[in-house]
Amino acid sequence: MRARLGILLSKQQVSLREIVLKHKPEAMLAASPKGTVPVLILPDASVIEESIEIMCWALMQYDPLNLLLSEAPQQEIAQALIHTNDHSFKPWLDKYKYADRHPGHSEQYYRQQAEVFIAQLESILTKHSQLMGDKVSIADYAIFPFIRQFASVDKAWFDASHYTHLKKWLKFHIESDAFTQIMKKYPTWLESGESFEFGANIAV
């Protein structure tokens, strides 16, 4: 989702090959043996295999909305938030999502650990509508897909929670044109043998 958002919002054009993780194509593993998606292969054959790096690469090509934020202190704050998301929140989120595979603690315990970051975001969003101010930035696009996952583990709990500002922010992003576009389904590459042009041809 991150990579697609980055490509879409920077109006880059890629040939998209949808895959099924249980049947990773040889061509994908040859390009990126670590076997995770997304993988971006550039015209010079170099490979970018981290979603946040694909976002940054795309926005460094063209960033009409200034999602990368031009001022250094702002950039550092956004990077720190994304870092906390990726390295602190996401590991707890994964345990919360699959608590049955982590019997050391209860689902509720894992959720409480993840809530440290949720509460941090809620506090930021009481001050402004997006994470870095009232304008969207890379921080919003890099983080909201994970908060969406958090919300959907126990939707009733999340809906009843007191994270009012976070819920509003999440709704805004889930209902956005960009998110609607990236959630469109494509036939898988192995089945269809076809790639799909994705990015600059899509208006958001």
Ligand SMILES: N[C@@H](CCC(=O)N[C@@H](CS)C(=O)NCC(=O)O)C(=O)O
């Ligand atoms: N840090 C990586 C994580 C990528 C990742 O773990 N992707 C998952 C899918 S969302 C995956 O490919 N898992 C491999 C598998 O399930 O076999 C990134 O954000 O690019």
